[in-house]
Amino acid sequence: MNVKDELIVAVEENKQELIDLVCSLIQINTENPPGDTTEISRFIADYLGKDGIDVTWHQSNEQMYNLIASIGEEGGKELIYCGHTDVVPAGDRDKWSFDPFSGIVEDGWILGRGASDMKAGLGGLLFATALLKRMGVKLPGKLTLAIVPDEETGGEYGVPWLLERGLIKGDGCLIAEPSSRLHPTIGQKGSCWFKLDVYGEAGHGSLSPLAGRNAITDAIKAIAAIRTVFDIDVDIPEEVKPLLAVSRKYMEEVEVEREKYKEILEKISVNIGTIHGGTKSNVIPDTCTVEVDCRLPFGITQKEVYAYIEARLDELGIDYAITPFGFRSNANHTPATDPVCTAIINNISYVTKEEAYGVMQWASSDARHFRDHHIPVLQYGPAYLPSIHNFDEKVKVEDVVLCAKVYVAAVIDFLQQ
Known part of the structure; x- marks a missing residue:
C-alpha cells in the first residue's frame, strides 16, 4: 500500500477524532463581530501541540490571533493550508431549530454556526496536519497551516495581514472554504x-x-x-471563457437549483x-x-x-x-493546470472515483489576497451550501471525512511534483 492509501485509510480509521474536533470548534463562539478568537486559538494550539506541532501566535487586532504552524522539511516546495476561525453572527436564536453553538451530530449531520463556513473545513486541515505528523510521514517539502481570525467582515486582520508582513509564503495554497464535494472553486468574482x-x-x-x-x-x-x-454587457476575456463554460455546466448539471442564476457569472x-x-x-x-x-x-x-x-x-x-x-x-482565478489545482482535483477523483473539476465562484473570498502575492490558490471544503450564513447551518459528516482524505493525499502529490 502506498503512502497516500495508508493516509486515506488512517483518516477513515480515525474519523471519530475528526468529527469530535469539528464539533468542539463549533461549540466555541467566534461570531465576527465582535471577532474574539482567544479561546479557539488556545484550543487549536493545544490540539496541535499534542502531536508535537509548535504554533506561533501573531496578534493582528484586539482579541484576534493568527496562528502559523508547519511540518516537513525546508528546501523543497511549500504548501499552505488556510482556514478562518471566525463565523458570521447566529442572528435571531428563535429562528434556529437547535442551539447554533451546540456542535452536535444528528442523523449524519454536524449542526451549528460555522459547520459549513468553515469550521468543518478548518477541522479537516488541523486533523490532516496532525495525522501526517503522528504517522511520521516524511514530506519532501513543507506544509504550513495559516489559521486566521478575520474573514467574515472583510479579512483585514487575517490573510492580507500575514501576507503583507511576509509571515507566510508558499508555492500553492488551499483554503478550506465551503465548496461542492467534487468541484473546488478556482476563480472568484x-x-x-x-x-x-x-x-x-x-x-x-x-x-x-x-x-x-x-x-x-x-x-x-x-x-x-x-x-x-x-x-x-461585459466583454469577457477569451482566457477565462473555458472556466465560465464549465461553471455554467456545473450550475446546469450539478447544483441544479442554481441553474436559473447562471447568467450572474458574466x-x-x-x-x-x-x-x-x-x-x-x-x-x-x-x-x-x-x-x-x-x-x-x-x-x-x-x-x-x-x-x-x-x-x-x-x-x-x-x-x-x-x-x-x-x-x-477585481475578478481573479488560478488556472486549472496549476499544480495546486491538479493536486486537489486529481485527489478528489482518486478518493471518490468520480469526475472532479474546478469552477467559478459567484462571490468573493480571501483567495484574492494570495493571488495578489503570486501564490496560486483554490478553495475546497465540506459544506451544505444552502445553509451557509443561514439559520440551521449544517454539514454532512461524510463530506467532512471525504475532504480530510483529499487534504492528506494532496499534500503528498503537491510536494512531490
Missing part, C-alpha cells in the same frame, strides 16, 4: 462594496415637496440608477443592502445613506464600475458622495 451618502436640505414636512430637498427621494433615484449596472450583481435616512416623519430628511454590494465578473474593473455609477448619478443632479468599504477586488 471581484467585489465592489461602497457607501452612498445623499445630501438634501431639511425643512418642515408639511411643506414638502415645495420646501427643502428630500435626501431619501433623491437616494431612491440614485438606487434606480445604480441598479442599471446589472444591464451592462453580470455585475448589485445588492442594495441597507438604507438609513431621516429623523422623523414630519421632517424633510437632509441625509440618506445606502450601502451597496456589487460583484464583478471578468472583463470589468472596480474603477470602471465607479466611473459608470458616478456618470449616472451626475445626470440626476443630486448631491452625493461615494465611499468604498469592505470587500474590494
Whole structure:
C-alpha cells in the first residue's frame, strides 16, 4: 500500500477524532463581530501541540490571533493550508431549530454556526496536519497551516495581514472554504462594496415637496440608477471563457437549483443592502445613506464600475458622495493546470472515483489576497451550501471525512511534483 492509501485509510480509521474536533470548534463562539478568537486559538494550539506541532501566535487586532504552524522539511516546495476561525453572527436564536453553538451530530449531520463556513473545513486541515505528523510521514517539502481570525467582515486582520508582513509564503495554497464535494472553486468574482451618502436640505414636512430637498427621494433615484449596472454587457476575456463554460455546466448539471442564476457569472450583481435616512416623519430628511454590494465578473474593473455609477448619478443632479468599504477586488482565478489545482482535483477523483473539476465562484473570498502575492490558490471544503450564513447551518459528516482524505493525499502529490 502506498503512502497516500495508508493516509486515506488512517483518516477513515480515525474519523471519530475528526468529527469530535469539528464539533468542539463549533461549540466555541467566534461570531465576527465582535471577532474574539482567544479561546479557539488556545484550543487549536493545544490540539496541535499534542502531536508535537509548535504554533506561533501573531496578534493582528484586539482579541484576534493568527496562528502559523508547519511540518516537513525546508528546501523543497511549500504548501499552505488556510482556514478562518471566525463565523458570521447566529442572528435571531428563535429562528434556529437547535442551539447554533451546540456542535452536535444528528442523523449524519454536524449542526451549528460555522459547520459549513468553515469550521468543518478548518477541522479537516488541523486533523490532516496532525495525522501526517503522528504517522511520521516524511514530506519532501513543507506544509504550513495559516489559521486566521478575520474573514467574515472583510479579512483585514487575517490573510492580507500575514501576507503583507511576509509571515507566510508558499508555492500553492488551499483554503478550506465551503465548496461542492467534487468541484473546488478556482476563480472568484471581484467585489465592489461602497457607501452612498445623499445630501438634501431639511425643512418642515408639511411643506414638502415645495420646501427643502428630500435626501431619501433623491437616494431612491440614485438606487434606480445604480441598479442599471446589472444591464451592462461585459466583454469577457477569451482566457477565462473555458472556466465560465464549465461553471455554467456545473450550475446546469450539478447544483441544479442554481441553474436559473447562471447568467450572474458574466453580470455585475448589485445588492442594495441597507438604507438609513431621516429623523422623523414630519421632517424633510437632509441625509440618506445606502450601502451597496456589487460583484464583478471578468472583463470589468472596480474603477470602471465607479466611473459608470458616478456618470449616472451626475445626470440626476443630486448631491452625493461615494465611499468604498469592505470587500474590494477585481475578478481573479488560478488556472486549472496549476499544480495546486491538479493536486486537489486529481485527489478528489482518486478518493471518490468520480469526475472532479474546478469552477467559478459567484462571490468573493480571501483567495484574492494570495493571488495578489503570486501564490496560486483554490478553495475546497465540506459544506451544505444552502445553509451557509443561514439559520440551521449544517454539514454532512461524510463530506467532512471525504475532504480530510483529499487534504492528506494532496499534500503528498503537491510536494512531490
